Amino acid sequence: MLQGKEEWKAAAESRLPPSEEIIKRNRAITSHYARLYLDHHDIFKWAGMAAFASSQVGIALAFVEMMQTPAKMMSYGGVKKRESNDSNILEEMGELFAGAARIVFFLPFSVYDVASRNILLNDLEEIRKGNNAIYNDIAWAHMAYLEGGLKEIEDNVAENEREFLLSGFRLIDQGAGLRKSNKGLDEADALIREGNIKLLRHEQINTLGPIFEAISPQGRVVVSFGSELNFGEAAPPGHPSRASFADHFGYLDAVVGNKCVANSEHRWQWIEECVLPAWYAVDEGFSKWEGTAKRFRFMAEGGHGKH
Numbered sequence: 001m002l003q004g005k006e007e008w009k010a011a012a013e014s015r016l017p018p019s020e021e022i023i024k025r026n027r028a029i030t031s032h033y034a035r036l037y038l039d040h041h042d043i044f045k046w047a048g049m050a051a052f053a054s055s056q057v058g059i060a061l062a063f064v065e066m067m068q069t070p071a072k073m074m075s076y077g078g079v080k081k082r083e084s085n086d087s088n089i090l091e092e093m094g095e096l097f098a099g100a101a102r103i104v105f106f107l108p109f110s111v112y113d114v115a116s117r118n119i120l121l122n123d124l125e126e127i128r129k130g131n132n133a134i135y136n137d138i139a140w141a142h143m144a145y146l147e148g149g150l151k152e153i154e155d156n157v158a159e160n161e162r163e164f165l166l167s168g169f170r171l172i173d174q175g176a177g178l179r180k181s182n183k184g185l186d187e188a189d190a191l192i193r194e195g196n197i198k199l200l201r202h203e204q205i206n207t208l209g210p211i212f213e214a215i216s217p218q219g220r221v222v223v224s225f226g227s228e229l230n231f232g233e234a235a236p237p238g239h240p241s242r243a244s245f246a247d248h249f250g251y252l253d254a255v256v257g258n259k260c261v262a263n264s265e266h267r268w269q270w271i272e273e274c275v276l277p278a279w280y281a282v283d284e285g286f287s288k289w290e291g292t293a294k295r296f297r298f299m300a301e302g303g304h305g306k307h
Contacts (some may be wrong), residue, residue: 002148005156008140016135022128026061027302029135030054034299036142041286043176044142045196046168046203049279050134051299052229057131060226064124123219130211137207138165138199145169164202171195197276204267212262224254224261229275234295236285243275 015032017024030051037048144152150173157166175191178184215223228244235241248270249259259266286292 001155002144002152005140005144005158008144008156009136012135012139012143019132022061023058023065026054026058026128026131029131030058031300031302032135032139034296038293038296038300040146041283042179043172043192045193045279045283046138046199047142048283048296049196049200049229049275050138050203051296052231052234052279054131054134055299056226056228056230057127060124061128064121064128119216120219120222123215123223126211126214126219127223130208133207133211134203138203141165141169145173149173160206161202164198164206168195168198168202171198200271204271205264209264212264212267215262217257220260220262221255221257224259225251227261227267227270229278231278231282232295233291234282234285234289235278236281236289236292239281239285240278243270243278245270245274248274 016028019025033047033051033054036044037051041048141153141157144156150169153166153169171191172195175188175195178188178191212220212223225246228242228247231241231243233241245259245261245267246254249266253259261267261270282292
């Protein structure tokens with residue numbers, strides 16, 4: 001064993017700004033995932049998906065920043081110019097909370113309902129915690145695998161990480177071995193895909209489960225509308241560029257709570273039926289469609305949102 005898990009986690013944490021630098025930290029997390037995918041796109045599929053998810057969280061965090069200074073919301077783009085990457089944040093927010101979601105999200109703030117605003121800001125704080133928790137739970141394992149191989153993960157995982165995290169990396173490692181020997185490439189890719197889905201299951205069940213439980217009933221509606229992956233130009237022509245929870249199940253079911261992203265069964269159904277098919281098209285287009293690598297480079301360099 002090269003080092004213990006806490007040391008690996010500390011190494012991963014050292015790549016990020018302090019937790020109080022919310023926007024910069026989110027961009028660093030997104031950048032880390034994007035670079036992992038760019039450098040190891042044959043095996044680290046989860047990291048590619050995670051880059052888009054973290055980028056989308058970044059838009060919500062930028063909205064929180066505006067809400068904490070109301071003048072920014074009323075006169076955005078005024079005297080003080082924001083960083084260039086934020087110049088189209090209102091347009092991006094409109095995409096994030098599309099259609100009916102825009103009404104659900106903005107109405108409490110437009111009438112200065114302090115109680116509703118505080119509840120929703122608290123809920124968005126939970127989303128921020130979730131983004132940090134995912135990085136804390138999974139980034140270390142990618143670093144450990146790159147430097148010490150599968151054994152470094154096997155020597156460090158906790159009991160509750162064996163079902164999905166460890167088994168996921170075992171499948172990835174098995175597939176990587178086949179690829180390296182140039183044997184059974186189809187089988188190798190299937191193993192790698194299955195392994196990365198197990199990492200996604202670990203994220204959704206073990207990491208995000210408690211986060212969603214802490215979100216208020218109002219916030220669950222908002223988060224259901226805001227939950228999407230926006231692949232933008234990374235999606236090859238003819239394939240969906242967005243995977244939206246509310247679009248997939250319908251606005252009415254999301255509003256009344258018949259379908260809620262905080263419900264793990266509803267969330268996984270959306271992932272299987274909508275997110276993964278869209279992501280597979282992006283992943284398979286990496287070597288064929290120039291927009292895919294371009295988008296990942298943009299995120300790796302600190303950009304976020306639409307490009």
